[in-house]
Amino acid sequence: MKKGKVTGAKAIVKALEAQGVELIFGYPGGANLPFYDEMARAPFRHILARHEQGAAHMADAYARATGKVGVCTATSGPGATNLVTGIATAFMDSSAVVAITGQVSRHLIGNDAFQEVDTTGITIPITKHNYLVQDGDELSRTVAEAFYLAGSARPGPVLIDVPKDVLLAECTPGGPEPPQLEGYRPTLKGHPGQIKRAAAVIKAAERPVIIVGGGIRTQASYDALIALAERNQIPVVSTLMGKGGFPNSHPLYLGLYGYHGRVAANTAITNADVIIGVATRFGDRSTGSTLHFAPQAKVVHMDIDPAEVGKNIEVLIPIVGDANHILGELVEQLPGASHTGWAARLQEKAKAHPLADLSGEVTIPKVLRALKNRCPDPILVTDVGRHQIFAAHYLPVDSCRSFLTSGGLGTMGFGLPAAIGAKLGRPDRQVVAVCGDGGFLMTCQELVTAAVENVPILALVMHDNCLGMIRQLQHAFYGKRFVSCELGDAVDFARLAESMGCLGITVAREDEIGPALSRALESGRPAVLDCRIDAPANVYPMVTGATLMDYIE
């Protein structure tokens, strides 16, 4: 190798090093082996997942929990297609992930070579941007650009596809040049005129409501939102993604709104005269029919992505920019209007519609409440389904970046690998995954990753032998014809966990819940609680009609 030259694989490793990468999640294969060979000498740690989807979820959750960029890697063909679900999950929830995939050598591309698939073609709709690197000299710049794109403005996954011969070829590693992207100039500061107009509308409001979405991810914006709500006594509702964006125990917090929203939260939206949408995209699971959404409200919508403003609902005052900046300015301009009467009425409404306490030996609410007693401030990760909504309602989360869920794509199987990624990013925090038995089985092999890499997460499997959300939908909308939602009772999750090197505990009686949680949390090992839920129980409230006020409680 000539002086000053390195292999493409080495150039990538150096570029990742320059980005301060500490961890990379992945799975090797023929086309990315040169990269793995070079990683043996890299200063960062590689976590071998047991399926590429797991690697992608780990990188995604690492990013969500830390605010850094998560990195995953897979080989060409099936390696890349297995990443796809994880990349799409990250895309829908705007998570900063860089995925590096191996590709067949350049002379084979387009020939249907072994393990060849058009990875960049497949991932265009589910990435913020992607690259097929045909020239090794481009690698360093591409990695730097990918990190910048993934982590800035509205974050999202960026994929870099690298043919095997480019990984092996000599190239010149680039210096840390700043990326020059003519077509990417995000607006970070809100327009002062728009902020002023928004302040005037909020000041004049009698029944204002803040909707917090998934975009509140920095401590500064979290604090600014609290300041805005407190000083002006504005009630706050959240989307599922926004649950971690405002302290849930705060008296102004009314809980989730939308399809599975709390009655007080949906009442607030329906009667509001001004809605302040903060880093939310007014998704269909929240708004329901947009024709009937917030009929009396003027909408102030702040988001960093201009395409989200006005996409789903009519907006009176759009403000494009970083919520941190806009909220800060609004706090300055709104030092203390008072809407106490309105907030108090909604708090009364909330008291009148408490969450149901389900009767039975082992129920999901009982397990969740016991968890809260023993583990007051965890990073809470969920899988997707009925338990996810239970977790969102029954477990208050009171710190920033502490509720990780697949809100946009609704990816079953997200929970366990996401918990592993989050724990590796935040070893100082307790990380608890709340899963259903259906979703847990989709990625349960990652228990091996947790055991081998010694990642002490706690997974609570709400084991009710059925696909709960499917069953609930069939109960409500398909004449109680329960088709293909019964899972049978073949699985013993405690023994499954033990067989994969983790601690497994069965919880079948109410008096076992607390001791099992304590034992798992104190073990210092990855642990699974097989919570034998008595009987499938529906999660309410649930909107069944055209408006958010047509609900079953």
Place this chain on the structure above:
Amino acid sequence: MTQKHTISILCNDTPGVLTRISGLFSRRGFNIESLSVGNTEVKGKSRFTIVVQGDERVLEQVRKQLQKLIHVIKVWDIKAETAIEREHALIKVDVQHGRKGELLQIITAVGGRIISSFGNLWTLEVTGDPGQVDNALNLFRDYNIVETIRTGRIALER
């Protein structure tokens, strides 16, 4: 109100940029009525002219979603009043059964040209704004058309 809009896109001339742009239209359910693409005066940059059907809100989403593509540098909405728009059509006509004189008159009237004659087959070309090309094709319809082809619209602001 649903109507046709002409959008001009300045973007990097890199492999896959056509896929990124056309894929965005199809996956978001925007209808492309016509699309044409070519080089510009700046090396490494292409310009797309896309005619899209939709109301103001659809148009705004199209613009914003296009702007999110990293290779897209600028997106304009070209207003009909200030636009210069051109399409180009080739028309192959079988002239065996006479009426050549009449046809020649029409060709002259619409500002067309005969660019090839091969036996009984004449190939004509017409250039103009979309209305003029429509008009020419209508007038030729009375003759024995064998095949036609028409480019997408290209447009610049005055």
